[in-house]
Amino acid sequence: MMGLIDNISTYHRICPQCNMVYRYQEWKDGVHNFDNHIFLTLELCVFLRENVTNHVSVSRVVDSLEGLRGEKFPSRDVIFQAYCHFEALTDAEYTYSCVNCGFHPPVVVMDLHRKGVFKMTVSDLKVPPDDFNGEHDVESFWNSVHLSMISRGFFQSSADNPFTVNPSYECWAPWIGSETRRSDTVLNTEFKKVRTCPSSTEAQLSSVTEDHLIDELAKQKVILPVVRKLCKACNIDTKGSRLDLITRLKENMKSRQTYDKVFQSIWGASGGWSVILCPHGIVYSIKFNIRAESPRDFADLLLSWKHLPNVCVYDFARGLAAHMNLRVPHSPPFQPYEGRLSEPTQENVRAARNGKLHVSLPWLHERVYCGEENAHPVTGSSEHYVLYDRFHEKNATDPKDILRRIQLVPELKGWLNSQVAEQFFAKMRKSNYFFNNMAPSTHAFLMRSVIHRHNTSTNTALLQRQLNSGRRLELLSTITLSSLGQAVIAQQSDASKKTEHNCGGPGNKAVAQKLLPGPWNEQSGLDVEGLPQQNFGIDCGIFMVMNDMPYLRRWWCKVLLENLGIEGHGRRFAHFTSEGKKMGEGCLPPIFRVTRKRRQSTLLPDTILQNILVSVVLEDGCTAILRLALTCQKFEQIVSQEAFQKEAHFRWLDSVVNWKRHSGSHIQEYRKPYTISRCSRLQCSQLYKDCGAGYQGNGQRGVLLGFYSSDDHPGYCSWDCYTDDGGWEE
Incomplete structure (x- = not known):
């Protein structure tokens, strides 16, 4: 980047047998040959890559270099084509997977980036033949896209380039990581959107x-x-x-024709990107839509996956579940209850509306064994649900859709960031000003490369944060991936730590490492010769005879009596007490009568107690909710309900706003409850009260901090986190 060098000579070689021309392309010399006339230093290529990743176009970089060096550079378009040529020749593995979730994430968030489009004429697309079923060879398609980028160094214009890739229904494949997809054959059935008489x-x-x-x-x-x-x-x-x-x-x-014209007038000709992300913000699949979005686009991606996620979060969950179950009627993907969390009865709908329905999914935290073929390899469950994201869950018109809310699942409530896709789009939207002006193949090629670097940097930040929070001294170089693509710490190869030991089970692993650090072998009853074994489950493999159960129960009772204290009487049957010694000799039965304590019930009714707690929150603000939750279990149960938090929030809003002075649309837009979100900044990741646009305050009666027509830092707990994460550049 020190300037320009003119009047250079380029040499090449010719094969004497086939007359193949070999260009000069020596990476070790630090230069990249584009077309035997334009050479870029590798430093400039990497510099352009970093700028494109950080939402700066190549033309702006060239303008800055011209102003810095005071020299006239070649055409911006030529330098841009040379940079694409460099990226196409760079060896990169587009794995598209998260180090935490692995190759097959159990929970995914799906959404459409409507602002990311490329210019094209949809009417020029030819309808594929009748026998076309929408299957595409993903490797063949993306290799052809790479070839089109490389061939630009051999042709003066794209019109003369026979390797140019143009969008078509028969050759336009999404990208899914090699370990995530079922095979190299993926689906893209956008040609079925062309039908003028839909069902x-x-x-x-x-x-x-x-x-x-x-x-x-x-x-x-x-x-x-x-x-x-x-x-x-x-x-x-x-x-x-x-x-x-x-x-x-x-x-x-x-009319589909009218729909497409309105869509093209608002968002451009193409249909944006359909993406699937894990809760950590890693993109697993991306599909560059030719036509307007529909649930079909996400169904194509999910049906191309090797293992369907157990929980899918989408802004039109009911439509996605209905579409996929209709496409695969012999084995509906979303079951049970058509992807709902519970049976759609009136009792369940009423309980969910009142905040009394909770559906636990324990396999999200600990793997289970169900023995079915379609069980997920990470969770072991064969259940598949489709839920609404928090922002769109109230837009559902069907009363049964309340059973598709994230808040009903304790394992997801407060942990799952359903707006991770919107936060990713907010970051990528900064590049729309130059990406939306690219040719379709160039747009798809560079966007896949940019998202790959986004995934790489996010994975690195995740690992560093976890190592720092765990106070582990291992370097990132010691991290390896398991067979499921999840990050694990590799064992050290020191000769002093090669001795293997046996530990008695997963509960003893931590104790074993403290006693003698190093690799351990975990053995179970399946490894002991001569024992009757049951090898059809995930247990220890020791076969229990029913005749042994009385002895086991007696032993369990003795363990409980020895280790559990009786309130007010201590460990009465411990082995060191006289009662314990007599019980061990069989002279004293392990029975002790505890005097029953009678207490008068002085509890208030729940409705009165709830009104009192709401008044406390209005006097002290939202911070009182945390103090009340720590007071007792009863208070914690009341203030944790969504209905309680809504009532306190709306009573605060009514105390600071005179709604009679505003229109109905204003009330509908701004008289809304807040949500509990997690800060998008990886170094923060704190839960915060997300009020969005509208009236801001701390929940204290009569105290209004201000009114904001837009959310200045969406997805972030504060303006500082927003600016530190690069939000000020938008």
Whole structure:
């Protein structure tokens, strides 16, 4: 990057047998040969890569270098093509997996980045033949994309390049990591969106998307001539106000042709990116949509996976569950209860609405064994659910959809960041100004590379944070991946630590390491010769005879009596007491009568107690909820309910806002409950009260900190975390 060097000579070799021309391309010299005329230093190539990753276009980098060096550089487009040529020749493994979740994450979050589009003419796409089933060879497609980038160094223009890849229904594959996908054959059935007469079920699934599209059209500051021109293109009456025209567009949205024209007017020609992420923010799959989004796009990705996640979070959960179960009717993917957490009875719906229904999924924390073929390798469960993200869960119109809320699962409540996809899009949106102007193949090629580096940096930050929090002295170089793709610490190869020892089970591993650090062999009854074994489960393998149970029960009782103290009487039957010695000799039965303590019940009814606690929160603010939860189990049970927190929040809102002075739309938009979110900054990751846009305060009666029409730091607990994470660059 020190300047330009002109008037250089390039040599090449020719094979005497086949006349193959060998270009000069020696990486060890620190230069990259693009087309025998343009050479870039490797330092400049890496510098361009870092700038593109940090949302700075190549043209802006060239402008900065020209101003710094005072020299005229070659065309920006040529340098950009040379950089793409360099990336295509770079060896990179696009694994797309998380070091915590492994190759097969049990919980995923799915969403669409609508602002990430590329220019194309959808009407020019040819309908595939009737025998085409939507299967694509992922390796062949992405190799052809790489070849199109490399071949740019041999042709003057893309029109003369026979290796150029253009979007088509028959050759446009998503990207899924090699260990995550089922095989090299993946699905992309966007050609089925072209049908003009969809079934009643598909029309129902697309209705929400159409309503959302009209909402976006109404929100945008579109002048009347633009809307009138759009109506004219859709053969709709152009007379009337702007609201009248939008209403007519909505009435004609059932026509796919009208839908595509409105979509292209708002978001560009292509349909954005469909991505699947794990809760840690690692992208597992990306699909560059040709047409407008539908649940079909995410169904294509999930059906291409080797193992379907146990929990999928999506903004249109009901539509995704219905679509996938219709596509695979012989073995519906989302079961039980069509992906709901509980049976959709009126009792369960009422209990969920009142905050009294809790569905535990213990296999999210500890693997179970079910013995079924479609069991997930990480959790061992064959259950598959589709849940709404926290932001869209209240948009559901079906009352049964309340059984698809994350808050019903104790293992996910307060831990799962369902907005991780939106936070990822907020970061990538900074690059839209130059990515959206690229050719389709270039857009897909570079975006896959940028997301790969995003995954790599996020994985590194995860490992460093975990090693630091665990006070482990191991370096990142000692981390390896298990067979499921999860990070584990490799054993040291010291000769002094090669001696292997035996430990009696998983509960003794920590004790064994403290006694004698080093590798240990875990043995069970399956390793003992001569023992009757049961080798069809995940237990220790020792076969218990029913005749042994009385002795086992007696031994268990003795252990309990020796180690558990009786309130007010101590460890009466411990081995060192006289009663314990007599009991061991069989002279005294292990029986002791404890005097019953009678207490008068002075508990208040729950409704009165809840009103009192709400008043306490209004006087002291939201911090009182934590103090009340630590007071006693009864208080903790009351203040942890979502209904209690909503009541306290709405009573605070009513104390600081006179809603009679505002319109109905204002009340609907800003009289809303807050959510508990986790800060997106990896160094923070603290839970915080997320009020979003609207009225801000600490929950204390009559105290209003301010009103904000937009959320200045979405996904972050404070402005400092937002700016430290690079949010100020947006």
